[in-house]
Amino acid sequence: MRNRYWKWILFLAVLLVLFVVAVVVSLFSGEIKISLVQLEEAFCDKQSIAYTVLTKIRLPRIILSVSVGGALSLSGAILQGIYRNPLVEPYTLGISGGAALGIAIAIVSGLNAVTFLSLPLFGFAGALITLFFVYFLSIRRGGLSINSMLLIGVMISFVSSSAMMFLMSVTTTENVHSIVFWVMGSLDETNYLLIRIALYSSLGGLFLSYLFVQPLNALRLGNDKAKHLGINTDLTIRILFFLSSLLTGIAVAVAGVIGFVGLVIPHLVRLVIGNDYRILLLGSFLGGAVFLVCCDTIARTIISPNELPIGVITGIVGGLVFIIVLSRSKSRIKLN
Amino acid sequence: MDSFFEIRHFSCGYPGHFVLTDIDIEIQKGDFTGIIGPNGSGKTTFFKGISCDLPAISGSIVLKGKALQLMNMKERAQNLAVVTQNIEAGSMTVEEYVLMGRFPYRKKFRFFETQEDLAIAEKYMKLTGVDRLKNKYMNALSGGEQQLAGIARALAQEPKLLLLDEPTAHLDITHQVQILNLIRRLKRELKLTVLMIIHDLNLAGEYCDTLVMMENGCVRKIGTPCEVLNYEDIEAVYKTVVVTQTNPVSGKPAVFLVSEEVST
Numbered sequence: 202m203r204n205r206y207w208k209w210i211l212f213l214a215v216l217l218v219l220f221v222v223a224v225v226v227s228l229f230s231g232e233i234k235i236s237l238v239q240l241e242e243a244f245c246d247k248q249s250i251a252y253t254v255l256t257k258i259r260l261p262r263i264i265l266s267v268s269v270g271g272a273l274s275l276s277g278a279i280l281q282g283i284y285r286n287p288l289v290e291p292y293t294l295g296i297s298g299g300a301a302l303g304i305a306i307a308i309v310s311g312l313n314a315v316t317f318l319s320l321p322l323f324g325f326a327g328a329l330i331t332l333f334f335v336y337f338l339s340i341r342r343g344g345l346s347i348n349s350m351l352l353i354g355v356m357i358s359f360v361s362s363s364a365m366m367f368l369m370s371v372t373t374t375e376n377v378h379s380i381v382f383w384v385m386g387s388l389d390e391t392n393y394l395l396i397r398i399a400l401y402s403s404l405g406g407l408f409l410s411y412l413f414v415q416p417l418n419a420l421r422l423g424n425d426k427a428k429h430l431g432i433n434t435d436l437t438i439r440i441l442f443f444l445s446s447l448l449t450g451i452a453v454a455v456a457g458v459i460g461f462v463g464l465v466i467p468h469l470v471r472l473v474i475g476n477d478y479r480i481l482l483l484g485s486f487l488g489g490a491v492f493l494v495c496c497d498t499i500a501r502t503i504i505s506p507n508e509l510p511i512g513v514i515t516g517i518v519g520g521l522v523f524i525i526v527l528s529r530s531k532s533r534i535k536l537n
Numbered sequence: 538m539d540s541f542f543e544i545r546h547f548s549c550g551y552p553g554h555f556v557l558t559d560i561d562i563e564i565q566k567g568d569f570t571g572i573i574g575p576n577g578s579g580k581t582t583f584f585k586g587i588s589c590d591l592p593a594i595s596g597s598i599v600l601k602g603k604a605l606q607l608m609n610m611k612e613r614a615q616n617l618a619v620v621t622q623n624i625e626a627g628s629m630t631v632e633e634y635v636l637m638g639r640f641p642y643r644k645k646f647r648f649f650e651t652q653e654d655l656a657i658a659e660k661y662m663k664l665t666g667v668d669r670l671k672n673k674y675m676n677a678l679s680g681g682e683q684q685l686a687g688i689a690r691a692l693a694q695e696p697k698l699l700l701l702d703e704p705t706a707h708l709d710i711t712h713q714v715q716i717l718n719l720i721r722r723l724k725r726e727l728k729l730t731v732l733m734i735i736h737d738l739n740l741a742g743e744y745c746d747t748l749v750m751m752e753n754g755c756v757r758k759i760g761t762p763c764e765v766l767n768y769e770d771i772e773a774v775y776k777t778v779v780v781t782q783t784n785p786v787s788g789k790p791a792v793f794l795v796s797e798e799v800s801t
Binding site for chain 2: 206234412414418419421422423424426428429431432433475476477479513521
């Protein structure tokens with residue numbers, strides 16, 4: 202037991218070092234090069250270009266990457282835990298589909314011009330509506346059917362993606378372009394309020410998820426066996442479902458659909474440190490944050506001055522890394 | 538005097554399906570009771586009823602003067618421990634798994650095991666003989682070793698009643714006897730009350746103090762192995778021709794099957 206805790210501490214230390222490195226590298230890479238001299242200037246002179254670039258452009262973006270990456274990866278870990286299914290990720294439950302449909306409606310109806318908040322609001326509303334659909338459709342005789350929840354989520358994502366395609370087929374090319382751009386995901390958000398909401402909610406989500414870390418561990422044995430250990434699994438599953446869906450909804454509303462983080466990162470963390478949720482939740486959060494900061498740095502520098510959609514990078518990098526790790530490691534993916 | 542564990546007019550089941558009707562059993566403290574009966578006679582439904590996996594339709598189950606249905610889940614888990622047939626603990630070590638038996642005692646914001654938890658887990662791993670496997674992964678264990686770990690985990694719950702679902706299924710005779718000897722020892726040393734579903738009539742007769750024979754969702758007969766394991770009742774319930782005799786060493790009843798060619 203003692204040994205295990207030391208392993209956890211070591212693992213967290215490594216993740217924290219990676220985190221700091223990723224943030225520093227991200228701060229200093231970009232179109233405008235910042236040298237050490239300029240850095241010194243930036244600290245003394247708040248009017249300098251270096252200071253503005255660092256604090257007004259790059260730092261907010263890093264904070265957003267950390268929040269979104271952490272939130273998505275955390276939700277992935279939680280959802281895989283409550284569904285006991287390795288293929289579940291935040292978007293499997295139709296949350297992203299609902300959010301994307303909300304955004305498409307806002308763009309097509311022209312409501313996105315009303316206020317800068319209308320896109321995130323519509324996205325979040327779409328996510329919420331899907332969430333309630335999935336939840337209430339899967340309640341059977343007072344109990345919650347986990348499998349039908351999963352299936353209904355998948356079906357709702359198909360329905361909403363078809364509805365979105367319908368909207369795209371009847372609207373103008375310009376609108377199609379903005380929908381596609383949004384769906385591919387972007388961390389280029391300049392509104393401080395939204396960034397702050399994303400940061401606080403993902404940190405809050407991390408904190409709340411730790412209140413359910415024991416039930417999550419018990420659920421590794423299965424629903425019935427967790428009940429035999431005195432765990433109120435129905436309540437746990439409900440609360441965690443809402444928590445992870447809300448986190449996903451906020452992430453999608455602010456940054457669009459950024460795939461793969463919620464699927465790949467929790468699995469990588471599981472492979473390294475095991476399935477104990479006491480370390481897995483924090484590990485997934487930090488891992489997701491590091492991953493998204495790195496991907497965003499690549500996305501905005503690789504074809505500079507242009508920017509690649511972040512979803513392209515997360516898909517390619519995440520997918521490849523995962524395949525390599527999985528085919529090389531002796532251990533298979535296990536959830537419980 | 539109230540008995541230790543009472544099941545009164547208990548009915549449960551699935552809506553519209555098979556229902557267990559009006560079960561009435563009393564079990565004394567320290568008794569080792571076996572539930573026998575053919576497939577589909579309601580043993581598993583009964584098991585799920587006691588472990589509260591299925592809600593009761595009527596009647597009550599009372600442990601030490603308190604109804605199980607009225608206990609909160611934590612309290613119930615402190616009083617009643619369940620060992621199922623399949624453990625499915627996957628990639629966690631035996632020690633981690635056994636420590637899960639301490640969950641019913643863990644305070645809300647306690648993330649780490651206390652010294653007491655570790656000591657209790659250690660104690661029961663020693664008692665069941667899985668302490669030498671404690672750093673192995675559960676899915677690397679044999680079926681018998683998994684059952685032993687399951688029993689160690691259940692004991693770590695420090696229950697008053699231990700519920701076992703066919704602990705000897707799919708095991709060779711070495712492990713069957715090892716597990717049942719262990720349960721007898723637990724009864725003797727820890728004064729534990731044990732309720733077990735078991736298919737093998739000979740093992741049931743050899744080890745249990747009391748047998749409950751079930752048929753079509755009702756109790757057909759309750760009593761000592763000698764009273765229950767007679768050929769009339771067995772042939773009526775199992776629709777199979779058998780001969781019963783007494784084990785010359787233990788004096789317990791033994792059941793022999795008779796094949797079709799011989800009996801006709």
